[in-house]
Amino acid sequence: MSSIHWRLCSGRFAGRGLDILSDSELLELHGECRGDADSLRVLESYLDRRLGADWRKAQSPPPRGPRTDMTRDEALSVLGLSIGATDEEIRAAHRRLILRVHPDAGGSADLAARINRAKDVLLGV
Numbered sequence: 001m002s003s004i005h006w007r008l009c010s011g012r013f014a015g016r017g018l019d020i021l022s023d024s025e026l027l028e029l030h031g032e033c034r035g036d037a038d039s040l041r042v043l044e045s046y047l048d049r050r051l052g053a054d055w056r057k058a059q060s061p062p063p064r065g066p067r068t069d070m071t072r073d074e075a076l077s078v079l080g081l082s083i084g085a086t087d088e089e090i091r092a093a094h095r096r097l098i099l100r101v102h103p104d105a106g107g108s109a110d111l112a113a114r115i116n117r118a119k120d121v122l123l124g125v
Contacts, residue, residue, distance in 0.1 A: 006046070018046055026050070035109030075118035087123060094119040 006018040011032050013021060021029065026047060033040045047055050076082060079093040097115050101107035119125075 006042075018043075023051060027055070035103050035112075070114075070117050070121050072121060075121040078114055078118035079122070081122075085122070090119060090122045 008014050008016055008018070008029070011029070013025065013029055013032075018026065026043075030040070030043055030047065033043050044056075070078075076085065079085075079090065079097065081089060081093055085093075094115060098112060099105065101111045101115060103109045103112060
């Protein structure tokens with residue numbers, strides 16, 4: 001049986017092979033790949049073979065509720081809004097910006113995440 005050797009092209013682990021990453025590094029890589037569905041599918045298949053299906057159960061879901069890593073003022077700034085913006089204005093600003101910066105439109109996953117976080121902070125999600 002032949003094996004395939006995967007070498008990472010970008011990100012924190014660029015230039016390294018999957019087979020030399022530790023289990024914890026592979027799980028960190030999984031978090032980095034969340035914005036790329038194709039890479040995520042390949043990595044999850046690899047993790048299933050290497051770690052067994054139970055690795056998925058060990059992954060904790062993202063916390064629900066208001067995020068504390070961004071203030072309301074920062075969130076308003078990210079969305080280009082001022083104090084007193086309505087929920088409708090928040091959603092409209094989010095929609096306008098996310099269409100421009102979403103990774104599927106050639107934008108940045110980090111910027112899209114920041115815009116999503118801003119909306120969540122302002123809407124109290």
